Structure formats: structure tokens, C-alpha cells
Amino acid sequence: MAIFDLSPADVLNELKAGRLKACVVGLGRMGLPMACVLAEAGFNVVGVDVNREIVDLVNSGGGFEDEPGLTDEVKKWVSAGRLKAYTSFGVIEESDVVFIVVPTKAVGSKPDYGILYSASRSVGEHMNKGLLVILCSTVGPLITERIVKRGLEEASGFKAEVEFGLAYSPIRATAGRVIRDLKSYPRVVAGLSNKSLELASVIIGQTTSGGVVKVSSVRVAEMVKLAENVYRDVNIALANEIALICERLGIDYNEVANAANTQPFCHLHVPGLGVGGHCIPHNPYFMIDYALSEDIRPSLMITARSINDSMPKHAVRLIVNGLRDCGKDVHGSIIAILGAAFKPDSADPRYSPVEELCDELEVLGAEVRVYDPLVPIDTLKDMGYDAYEELEEAVDGVDCIVIAMPHSIFKENLESKLQEIYDYMRKPALIVDCWRILDPSKVRSLGFKYRAVGRGLEG
Structure with missing residues (x-):
């Protein structure tokens, strides 16, 4: 069906009649949930991924433990015959x-759109006239036009907005709740032409209760997604910098932020070990790279990236100084890292600041253990961690424990286990609390030495 030749009303009628087929290219952490949401909206969905293992896992309704609810959704739509995965772009x-x-990601500070260009060309090689293509990956300014449009046109021989439509609608979703976010957040939509905008809007509008935010151009939509993530990165950097000053002052960042945030226009973020994940550490470089190419130096964004990237090293300094206060050298010390995921309550350890923390400690000669009850232990071991399944085993005989990720399970249970943990550890025992989840007075009353990001020695 040449959907680009239909009116938005006709597209909606065809969808409601169950006659539309959607193809999702890329069945990763965002693509597969998107496929499930499209199936729920009424599409017959095919997915394409070059990874045979992922394709087989989808078609068998296999487990996707790192994203809550995804396994059940995949099983439901595969069983209903509404979702099937392939390695061939022929579908x-x-x-x-x-x-x-x-x-899409940054390698160092340079954006890497190689996968996106390859995917665009592969789509172009198999597309028919009248297709509508909707880009959902996060990209830098002008990339929809310079990379995706070019790849589609070169490979197909068709002209965008004449023989096929092209729209951009960046995904707004957070790991750990992707399906919920896709179904509830407003979606920004833009098109290379008004026709693509209207068609994409009616389609995307069927997937979310949050509605559609139409913008005037794909350039606007590209900047919207980048601005959202840069905003978070810069504000986290501000919080981290204030936290460092609080340490020197001997006061508690939490008390400062809680009081400051009673002012309606103040929204101080949470400082900690740094920024991890697939988006925030990478996306600012998409905007930075474009700005530098136009002789604009985005000093604030560059500085924010530097501050956030420096936080694992700061945590190492807290550990080294804390161990020294215990009369110990970091070389030869045994350190248990609690939490390995890239964000709280996530089971995904990829792109986590914990990786750099562990690497830095090992370079200094420490023996590093890792415990994260949310991340499968095989995943941790595959990443090279000395991983433990039980907290008691992880802390037995260690000199220091580091709260590297503030999972809810740690916030709710760790403080009640401090005496037991203290008994397992070598004395003097040190706790480094990167997220200030423990009561420092209670920790010290049990005999621990205590250090924290954003808390002075008296905090």
C-alpha cells in the first residue's frame, strides 16, 4: 500500500481495519519496545535486526530481563501473530x-552515524514508492537530511517528498520504563514536508496517550531532543560542582538542595558518581560537534561533560583518602562496589560510570568486587567484573564498600544491615557513599569511617 499517497484520515481507517504493516529497523533497547507499542496500536509489525541472536530471541518470545515488562509484551504479540523478526531487510x-x-553514539567526542547511514541505505535498497519512513533515533542537527535522506535517495533512486515521505519523531523514554514512556509521553513529530508531518502525526498519535507535538521542521525536532538531554547533563554537572564545594565546607549537599528547592524556580539535581547510559553521555556531543563546525564554542556544554566525566575519579580520591585515614593504602585493599548499573533501579550495566571507577581502582592496585542484585551475574562476569551474587559474600573481608548506585533496594535495606556488614569487614572499615543514601551519624556510630560525594567530613 502506498501510504504516502493516502490522506491522514485514510491512513487511520486502514490502521483501524488492521491492514497496515509497520517495519521497525533496529530491535534494540528502544526499537523492540517500539515494535510492541505499534502492535498494540493495531499494526502488523515486522522487525529487522542484523543480530541473529536478537531475532531468534524475539521470535521465540525469549527473555529481555533488563527491561521490565518487555518479555511479556514480546510473547503476547508474537503469539498473536502481530510481531515477527527478521535479519533480512527484504521485508x-x-x-x-x-x-x-x-x-547512535559518540566515539570520544565525535558523533558516529555509521550504523544509521548503513540502515538508511538498506531501507532504500528495498523500499517501494509511496513508503513513509519515520526516523526515531537521536541525531544531531541536519542529520535527518544529510545522512538519512541522502542514504534513502541514493539507494532507492526515489525523491523524498515526491515518491516517499520522511519524518522525524525522536523517542522519549528511559531505560527501565520504556514501554510505559512510549505509551504516555507526548511525542515530538516533524516532516520534511507538511504531508509527511501529518501522516506521521496520525500514526504516532495512535501509540501514545500523551498526544503529538507538531513542530515546523526536522531541524527543530532534532534540537528538541538534544536540548532535553543537554539540559539534564548541564544541571547534573551544576549539582556535582556544588557538591564538591559542600564537601570542602563540611556541609551536606542534600540539606542545601532540599532547602534551595523550596524556591519555586530552583530545581537542583542529584549529584553522584557521574552520568551513565546510552543517551546523556553521548547526545551533548551531537550538538557540540555541530556548534564547533559553525565556529560556535558551546563552553557550558563542554564543561558540563568534563565535570560529569570526572566524578568517578573524584570518588576514587574519596576512597584513597578514606583508606589513608584508616591507616591503609589503596594498593592491596579489597573494595566492594555496590551497584553496577548505569542508573538507579536499572538492570543494564552498559555505559555505567561504575566501569571507570573499577578500572581506576584496579590500576591503583586494589582488588575490586562487584555486587548488583538487579544485574544478572553472568552479565557482570562477561564484562570482566569479579561479581558476587550475595551481599554477604561480596563484603566479607573487604576494607571498603562503595555505594556506587542508589538502587531502591539499597535505600530500603542497606542501613538495617550495617552492623552485619561491619562485622564482615576488615577494621578499620570504610564506607564511601556516592549518593548520600545513608545517615552519616548512624554509619559513624557503628564504627565505620565515612566519606560521601557532596558531604564534608562533618556532614
């Missing part, structure tokens, strides 16, 4: 709309 030939949801 695009029978599709009415294609969603490109492949990963």
Missing part, C-alpha cells in the same frame, strides 16, 4: 511505514 518491500530506531 521492507511489503511494509507501509518504516521506523528507523538504530543506535
Whole structure:
């Protein structure tokens, strides 16, 4: 069906009649949940991924433990015959709309769009006239036009907005709650033409209760997604910098922030070990790279990235100084890291600041153990961690424990286990609390030495 030749009303009627087929290119952490949401909206969905293991896992309804609820959704739509995965891009030939949801990242400080360009060309090689392509990956300014449009046109021989439509609608979702966010957050939508905008809007609008935010151009939509993540990165950096000053003053950042945030226009963020994940550490460089190419130096964004990237090293300094206060050298000390995921209550350890923390400690000669009850132990071991399944085993005979990720399970249970943990550890025992989840007076009353990001020695 040449969906680009239909009116938005006709597209909606075809969807409600169950006659539209959507193809999702990229079945990763955002693409597969998007496929499930599209199936729920009424599409017959095919997914394409070059990773045979992922394709087989989808088709078997296999487990996707790092994203809550995803396994059940996949099983439901595969069993209903509404979702099937392939390694071949040939299924695009029978599709009415294609969603490109492949990963984009920065290598160092340079954006890498290699996967996106390759995917765009592969779509172009198999597309028919009348297709609507909706890009959902996060990209820098002008990338929809310079990379995706170019790849589609070169490979297909078709002209965008004449023989096929192209729209951009960046995904707004957080790992650990992707399906919920996709179904509830407002979605920003733009098109290379008004026709693509209207068609994409009616389609995307069926997937979320949050509605659609139409913007005037794909350039605006590109900047919207980047601005959201840069805002968070810069504000986290501000919180981290204030936290460092609080340490020197011997006061508690939490008390400062709680009081300051009673002012309606103040929204201080939470400082800690740094910024992890697939988005915030990478996306600012998409904007920075473009700005530098236009002789604009975005000093605030560059500085924010530097501050947030420096926090694992600061945590190492707290550990080294704390051990010295215990009469110990970091070389030869045994250190248990509690939490390995990239964010609280996540089971995904990829792109976590904990990786750098562990690497730095090992370079200094420490023996590092890792415990995270939310991350499968095989995943941790595959990443090279000396991983433990039980907290008691992880802390037995260690000199220091580091609260590296403030999982809810740690916030709720760790303080009640401090005496037991103290008994397991070598004395003097040190706790380094990167997220200030423990009561320092209670920790010290049990005999621990205590250090924390954003808390002075008296805090």
C-alpha cells in the first residue's frame, strides 16, 4: 500500500481495519519496545535486526530481563501473530511505514552515524514508492537530511517528498520504563514536508496517550531532543560542582538542595558518581560537534561533560583518602562496589560510570568486587567484573564498600544491615557513599569511617 499517497484520515481507517504493516529497523533497547507499542496500536509489525541472536530471541518470545515488562509484551504479540523478526531487510518491500530506531553514539567526542547511514541505505535498497519512513533515533542537527535522506535517495533512486515521505519523531523514554514512556509521553513529530508531518502525526498519535507535538521542521525536532538531554547533563554537572564545594565546607549537599528547592524556580539535581547510559553521555556531543563546525564554542556544554566525566575519579580520591585515614593504602585493599548499573533501579550495566571507577581502582592496585542484585551475574562476569551474587559474600573481608548506585533496594535495606556488614569487614572499615543514601551519624556510630560525594567530613 502506498501510504504516502493516502490522506491522514485514510491512513487511520486502514490502521483501524488492521491492514497496515509497520517495519521497525533496529530491535534494540528502544526499537523492540517500539515494535510492541505499534502492535498494540493495531499494526502488523515486522522487525529487522542484523543480530541473529536478537531475532531468534524475539521470535521465540525469549527473555529481555533488563527491561521490565518487555518479555511479556514480546510473547503476547508474537503469539498473536502481530510481531515477527527478521535479519533480512527484504521485508521492507511489503511494509507501509518504516521506523528507523538504530543506535547512535559518540566515539570520544565525535558523533558516529555509521550504523544509521548503513540502515538508511538498506531501507532504500528495498523500499517501494509511496513508503513513509519515520526516523526515531537521536541525531544531531541536519542529520535527518544529510545522512538519512541522502542514504534513502541514493539507494532507492526515489525523491523524498515526491515518491516517499520522511519524518522525524525522536523517542522519549528511559531505560527501565520504556514501554510505559512510549505509551504516555507526548511525542515530538516533524516532516520534511507538511504531508509527511501529518501522516506521521496520525500514526504516532495512535501509540501514545500523551498526544503529538507538531513542530515546523526536522531541524527543530532534532534540537528538541538534544536540548532535553543537554539540559539534564548541564544541571547534573551544576549539582556535582556544588557538591564538591559542600564537601570542602563540611556541609551536606542534600540539606542545601532540599532547602534551595523550596524556591519555586530552583530545581537542583542529584549529584553522584557521574552520568551513565546510552543517551546523556553521548547526545551533548551531537550538538557540540555541530556548534564547533559553525565556529560556535558551546563552553557550558563542554564543561558540563568534563565535570560529569570526572566524578568517578573524584570518588576514587574519596576512597584513597578514606583508606589513608584508616591507616591503609589503596594498593592491596579489597573494595566492594555496590551497584553496577548505569542508573538507579536499572538492570543494564552498559555505559555505567561504575566501569571507570573499577578500572581506576584496579590500576591503583586494589582488588575490586562487584555486587548488583538487579544485574544478572553472568552479565557482570562477561564484562570482566569479579561479581558476587550475595551481599554477604561480596563484603566479607573487604576494607571498603562503595555505594556506587542508589538502587531502591539499597535505600530500603542497606542501613538495617550495617552492623552485619561491619562485622564482615576488615577494621578499620570504610564506607564511601556516592549518593548520600545513608545517615552519616548512624554509619559513624557503628564504627565505620565515612566519606560521601557532596558531604564534608562533618556532614
